[in-house]
Amino acid sequence: MSEKKLINLTIDGRRLQVEEGTTILEAARHLGIRIPSLCYHPDLSLPGACRVCIVDVKDMGFYMASCSVQVWEGMEVQTNSPEIREARRDIVELLLDNHPKECQTCERDGNCELQNLAYALGVRERLFEGERKDFPCDDSSYSVVREPNKCILCGRCVRVCSEIQGVTNLGRHGRGFRTVVSPAHGARMDESVCIQCGQCVAVCPTAAFLEKDNTDDVWAALADPSRHVVVQTAPAIRATIGEGFGLPPGTTNTGRMVASLRLLGFDGVFDTNFGADLTIVEESAEFLRRLNGQGPLPMLTSCSPGWINFLEKFYPQLIPLASTCRSPMSMTSVLLKTYYAQSRGIDPRNIYVVAVMPCVAKKYEARRPEHYMAEGIPWTDAVLTTRGLIWMIKSYGIDLWTLQSIDFDNFPRETFDDPLGISSGAADIFGTTGGVMEATLRTAVARLGEDPGRLDFHEVRAVEGLREATVQIAGREIRVAVANGLVNAATILDEIVRGEKQYHIVEIMACPGGCIGGGGQPYPPRGMKAMDPELLALRAQALHAIDGQKTLRRSHENPAIQRLYADFLGEIGGPKAHELLHTRYAPKLPRGIR
Amino acid sequence: MTAIAQTDNLPEVLAAARAELPGDIVAFIEECLRQEHPESHLIAVLHKVQEHFGYLACEKLDAIAQLMRIPAAKVAGVATFYHYFRMQPRGRLMINVCMGTACYVKGAEKVVDRIREELGIDFGQTTTDGIFSLNSALCLGTCGLAPVVMINDEVHGKVTPDQVPALLEKAMLKARESMEQG
Numbered sequence: 001m002s003e004k005k006l007i008n009l010t011i012d013g014r015r016l017q018v019e020e021g022t023t024i025l026e027a028a029r030h031l032g033i034r035i036p037s038l039c040y041h042p043d044l045s046l047p048g049a050c051r052v053c054i055v056d057v058k059d060m061g062f063y064m065a066s067c068s069v070q071v072w073e074g075m076e077v078q079t080n081s082p083e084i085r086e087a088r089r090d091i092v093e094l095l096l097d098n099h100p101k102e103c104q105t106c107e108r109d110g111n112c113e114l115q116n117l118a119y120a121l122g123v124r125e126r127l128f129e130g131e132r133k134d135f136p137c138d139d140s141s142y143s144v145v146r147e148p149n150k151c152i153l154c155g156r157c158v159r160v161c162s163e164i165q166g167v168t169n170l171g172r173h174g175r176g177f178r179t180v181v182s183p184a185h186g187a188r189m190d191e192s193v194c195i196q197c198g199q200c201v202a203v204c205p206t207a208a209f210l211e212k213d214n215t216d217d218v219w220a221a222l223a224d225p226s227r228h229v230v231v232q233t234a235p236a237i238r239a240t241i242g243e244g245f246g247l248p249p250g251t252t253n254t255g256r257m258v259a260s261l262r263l264l265g266f267d268g269v270f271d272t273n274f275g276a277d278l279t280i281v282e283e284s285a286e287f288l289r290r291l292n293g294q295g296p297l298p299m300l301t302s303c304s305p306g307w308i309n310f311l312e313k314f315y316p317q318l319i320p321l322a323s324t325c326r327s328p329m330s331m332t333s334v335l336l337k338t339y340y341a342q343s344r345g346i347d348p349r350n351i352y353v354v355a356v357m358p359c360v361a362k363k364y365e366a367r368r369p370e371h372y373m374a375e376g377i378p379w380t381d382a383v384l385t386t387r388g389l390i391w392m393i394k395s396y397g398i399d400l401w402t403l404q405s406i407d408f409d410n411f412p413r414e415t416f417d418d419p420l421g422i423s424s425g426a427a428d429i430f431g432t433t434g435g436v437m438e439a440t441l442r443t444a445v446a447r448l449g450e451d452p453g454r455l456d457f458h459e460v461r462a463v464e465g466l467r468e469a470t471v472q473i474a475g476r477e478i479r480v481a482v483a484n485g486l487v488n489a490a491t492i493l494d495e496i497v498r499g500e501k502q503y504h505i506v507e508i509m510a511c512p513g514g515c516i517g518g519g520g521q522p523y524p525p526r527g528m529k530a531m532d533p534e535l536l537a538l539r540a541q542a543l544h545a546i547d548g549q550k551t552l553r554r555s556h557e558n559p560a561i562q563r564l565y566a567d568f569l570g571e572i573g574g575p576k577a578h579e580l581l582h583t584r585y586a587p588k589l590p591r592g593i594r
Numbered sequence: 595m596t597a598i599a600q601t602d603n604l605p606e607v608l609a610a611a612r613a614e615l616p617g618d619i620v621a622f623i624e625e626c627l628r629q630e631h632p633e634s635h636l637i638a639v640l641h642k643v644q645e646h647f648g649y650l651a652c653e654k655l656d657a658i659a660q661l662m663r664i665p666a667a668k669v670a671g672v673a674t675f676y677h678y679f680r681m682q683p684r685g686r687l688m689i690n691v692c693m694g695t696a697c698y699v700k701g702a703e704k705v706v707d708r709i710r711e712e713l714g715i716d717f718g719q720t721t722t723d724g725i726f727s728l729n730s731a732l733c734l735g736t737c738g739l740a741p742v743v744m745i746n747d748e749v750h751g752k753v754t755p756d757q758v759p760a761l762l763e764k765a766m767l768k769a770r771e772s773m774e775q776g
Contacts, residue, residue, distance in 0.1 A: 162665070171667030173674045184659070184666035185652040193666070317602035587603045590656070593665045 009075040024066035024077055025053055034527070035079055036088060038117060038205060039154035040067040043512075043531045044163055050154055051091050052117065055079050063087060089121045095152050096123065097130030098177075099206075106150070106207050111523045113205030114152060135180055141189035142367050143196035143212055143360040143519075148180050151208035157181060157200035164512060164531070166487040166594055167310070169194045181208070193313050193592040195486070197306035197510045198360030198519020202530040211360045211520060215392055217382045221352040222265045229352045230268035230340075231261050232332045232420070235276060236358040236431030236515035237386050239542035243522040244390030245401040250538030252546060255414030256400045260393045262412035263400075268340075271416045272355065273423030275332030276430040276439070278564070279303065280555035282581055283325045284443040285573045287505055291478075296320055298481075298496065298503035301436050303327045305365035306510030306519075308585060310486050314594055315493050316587030324582040328430060329355045329362055330371050332420060333379040334580050339568045340420060348373070352381045356389045358431065358518030361510065370583045385520025422560040425547030432540040433484040433514035434461040437507040441471060441480075442554045448474040455553055461544075463537065465512065466491060468503075484509045484517075490594060516540055607660055614657035616646055623661045633664050640673055649680040677718075677730075685720040685727035686769055690744040694733030701754075702741040706730075708755035709743075712762055725766060 004019040011028050018027045023046075025035050039050040048065035055066045058076035063084065066077075078084065096118060103109050135148040155172065158181060162168040169183050169192050183192030200209040221229050242251040261269045287299050302308055302323040311322060326334065333355065337348040355362060365371065366380035373379060384392070400406065415421065426442055429435030437460045445453035450473065459469040462482035471478045481503050483489040489508045495501040511517045513536035528535050552558060569577045612620050619642050626635040639662065643654050650673050659666040673679045691697075691706050706728075710716060713726050720727045736742050739751025745765045753761065 168665035168667050171665075171671035173671055175675050184670040185655065317604070319601040587601055589603070589607075590666070591603060591607045591660070593659055593663055 007071045007073055007075075009071050009073070009077065011077045012079055018071060020070075022071050024055055024057075024064070024069050024071060024075075027071050028055075028066065028077075028079055033079055035066050036117060036120060037067055038092075038113065038152070039156065041156050041159070041203060041529055041531075043529070044156060044159040044203075047155055047159075050095075050152070052088055054084065054087060054091075056081060056084055085121070089123055092118050092121050093123055093127065094130070096126065097128045098132055099152065100132070100149055107210055107213070108207040112207065116526070131177065133177075138182075138189050139212065140191070141194060141196060141212065142364040144189055144194065144198055144201060145210045145212055146182065146189055147208055147210065148182065150206045151181055152206060153179055153181065154205060155181070156203040156205065157209055160199045160203045160531075164485050164487055165195070165197060165199055165310075165510070166490045167193060167195055167197075167314075167592065170200060191590075193590050195306050195309035195313065195510065196361040196364045197309075197486075199511060199530070200519075201360060202517075202519050202521070202523075211385055211387070212363055213388065214363065214382045214384060215388050218354050218384060218392065221354070221381070224352075226350060227352045228267050228346050228350050229265070229354065230270060230336055231266045231354040231356060232270045232272045232275070232329065232336070233257060233261070233356040233389075234272040234329065234358055234431065234515065235428050235435075235543065236518065236521070236539070237356050237389070238428075238546070239431060239516060239539045240358065240386050240521050241390060242401075243525060244387070244394075245399075247401065248538075249525065249528075249535050250542045252542045254546075258416060259400055259412040259414050260398050263398050264392060264396055266354070268336075268417045270332065270336065270420040271423050271427075272328050272332050272357075273427035273430070274420040274558075274560065275328035275330075275335070276303075276427035277423050277555035277558045277561050278331050278335075278581065279325050279328045279430075280426060280436075280439045280443050281561060281565075281572055282331075282577060283323050284440050284447060284556075286323055286325065287440060287444060288447060289573070291504060297505075299323055299505045301440075301505075301507045302585075303430065303436055304509045304511075304515075305359065305361035307486065307489065307508045309361060309364070309588075310489070310510065310592070312585055312588040313590070314490070314592035315497070316591075318493060318496065319585045319587065321496070322585060324584065326371075326581055326583045327362075327365065328427075329357060329383075330365065330379060330583070331581050333366075333371075335420060335564070337373060337377075337379060338580065339564065342568075349375070349377060353379065355380050355383045356386065357383055358386050358515040358521050359511075360385060360519040362520075386518075387520060387522055390522060419560040419563065422558060423552075424555050424558045425550035425553040426555045427558075428543050428546045428550070431515040431543050432461075433463070433465075433509055434467070434482045434507065435514065435543070436509075437480055437482050437505070439555055440505065440507075441473070441478075443556045444478075445473050446554060446556065448476070450474050453554070460507075461540075463513075463533070463540070478504045480505050480507075482507045484514050485512045486510055512536065513540065516543070611657035611660035614653055615643065615661075619643060619646065620661065623658070626662070632662060636662065636664060636669065636672055637676075640669075640679055644679060649683045651681075680727075681718060682720045682727075683724065685725050686773075687726050687745055687765055689726060689728050690731045690734070691728070692732075692734045692736075692740070692742040692744075693730045694737070694740075696733075696737035697741040700740040704755045705741055705743060705753050705758060708758040709762070712759055725769065726762070 006017045035053050037053040046068040048068035053066045054063035056078040057064050133149045138146040158170045161170045221227050238254040241257050242253040258269050300322045333353045336353050341348040363383045366383050371379050426439035438457045460482050465485050466483050466488040468481045481492050512531045516539035517536050626632045655669050659669040715728050717730050743750045743753045
């Protein structure tokens with residue numbers, strides 16, 4: 001590690017020493033001062049666009065944007081004065097002047113950064129009435145709604161789309177007041193190169209980007225007595241749902257979540273983890289076949305629908321490398337309308353499958369033509385995000401978190417229903433980067449005859465976004481790579497295209513940190529931002545903790561999975577498994593440019 | 595790796611992009627790609643395409659994006675940022691309304707509002723019949739005549755909103771006459 005030069009400066013009359021290259025905004029945090037900001041995001045580039053974070057630097061003669069100015073020796077900074085406070089307040093007032101006055105009916109009411117900022121800066125009256133924007137709202141996509149009239153042009157979505165995801169679907173078009181953030185030529189989101197990951201939704205400070213809301217469909221299904229309404233929850237939901245009820249990040253809430261779903265009126269509460277275990281059994285079998293020369297290497301994992309969209313639009317030449325396994329959500333849905341329907345004697349046409357996902361791209365995945373049964377019935381009827389479910393629970397009035405008077409003798413069951421509710425710890429870690437790889441390796445090691453096989457593969461837990469490792473399995477060297485965030489994935493994919501790296505298996509998750517950082521996850525608690533490494537680490541630890549506490553930690557040892565093959569599917573990777581559990585991909589236009 | 599080639603649509607995408615643009619511009623782009631920062635030539639390419647077609651159609655911008663390997667959102671972002679680039683074909687009659695300080699103070703905004711109302715177009719747009727295009731200018735150097743409207747090379751001074759319909763009518767008749775005369 002090279003030693004960085006230390007810089008001496010004063011902030012609000014207090015002296016401090018920070019490393020060279022630190023910004024004023026970062027330096028102030030060492031003194032316990034959080035300078036108000038808006039366009040700033042610690043993991044994105046720094047345009048200094050909104051000017052909310054201005055501070056007074058002695059002898060400069062103008063206010064400087066603290067997010068993008070690096071400290072210098074002898075710098076004297078004032079973060080607060082009546083004048084600075086007034087200037088900041090004026091900036092936010094001007095933003096509000098052409099912002100719709102719809103706070104009470106806006107989906108971001110209560111967690112809008114603009115709203116919070118206006119409050120914090122003391123905007124208590126509106127002095128001016130500015131010109132309003134009048135752009136059409138674009139709800140063409142299954143996943144993401146673009147509402148440019150609520151856009152304040154901070155550019156976070158443009159930056160995340162390009163710098164983190166490498167998609168660059170969003171750009172600023174036009175100039176001045178008429179600037180609008182949209183795909184090229186104002187194209188519809190569903191006809192653009194958008195991969196529907198929803199990171200624009202996660203970083204947007206207002207409601208200019210929102211997920212497509214499907215809660216009305218679910219309320220209607222729940223109220224329909226002719227429907228058998230079942231729900232499945234993804235591995236990552238249990239690690240984040242508590243945040244919606246004010247619990248600190250990293251608190252697991254599986255039991256309360258299941259009980260809440262029962263109170264909402266679902267007829268069956270199942271676990272996407274079951275589908276995750278099944279995915280591992282199928283995927284590791286596919287991997288071992290390919291390792292033995294039957295099929296191309298490396299094998300690319302296929303659980304993340306944002307990544308699959310990226311593959312089809314940006315790297316279609318690598319489609320043959322992707323695992324053909326359906327995602328855990330789709331596998332679970334398929335089994336709910338076949339295996340479960342048969343065993344319970346219910347007509348699959350009357351079953352309504354709701355999937356609770358950390359992801360907005362799953363809304364698109366559920367509508368892919370490959371994921372429909374005959375007669376045009378979707379395997380997955382509706383997809384809710386973690387945020388959507390939290391809202392439904394609150395909207396119903398369910399409170400299993402803070403009510404003191406709950407009669408626990410009369411409490412709904414807190415465990416998932418059988419048989420699609422039993423899972424191994426390998427399934428829990430699907431929700432975090434490196435988890436699918438680790439789960440695959442646990443089963444692959446055992447299948448290749450190592451006894452007792454390894455359980456922990458710390459070397460593939462890719463907290464930093466990109467990781468390569470070599471794993472010894474039964475005397476063979478298996479070269480693996482794990483990537484989250486599609487810019488990181490693209491680094492690996494480019495190496496594969498150029499023939500520079502020879503991996504055996506590569507795990508790719510579209511969102512930073514994996515599903516725990518998905519586009520459908522709760523907006524971060526105050527003081528944290530989406531993609532915050534600390535937040536992602538807490539959520540990941542929660543999943544690894546559940547895994548560590550389970551005695552069942554290998555997917556293929558899951559007795560419910562073994563029974564499923566014995567009673568219903570037949571052979572692993574056999575014809576029935578292939579028909580029901582595998583899918584296909586095709587190049588999609590417009591072709592993305594990287 | 596034969597299976598891999600089968601799913602790659604890049605050759606077709608690039609062939610379609612080449613077909614959108616004249617050969618000399620494709621050759622110019624290819625020359626740019628051989629240089630150190632090909633993306634820095636984007637504006638030069640946009641100029642050439644506008645010079646050739648009179649405006650920058652979406653398909654042309656997409657073709658430039660594919661050939662230069664710059665995301666289309668960036669290409670469109672640059673093209674729409676500069677006043678000089680037109681996203682629609684030029685009409686027979688180019689209306690330039692001066693929005694410089696003097697004209698602005700003397701009510702150019704109200705004149706523009708009336709033109710927008712009469713023609714149903716905004717700055718940078720062309721009427722569906724292809725006759726009028728509307729543009730803004732940032733000072734025509736005739737501040738004594740403010741507010742000033744130019745229709746092709748004819749200067750109209752001290753224009754009021756009420757004069758707009760007659761002005762447009764006259765220009766259209768004149769254009770028709772010259773069309774009929776050949």
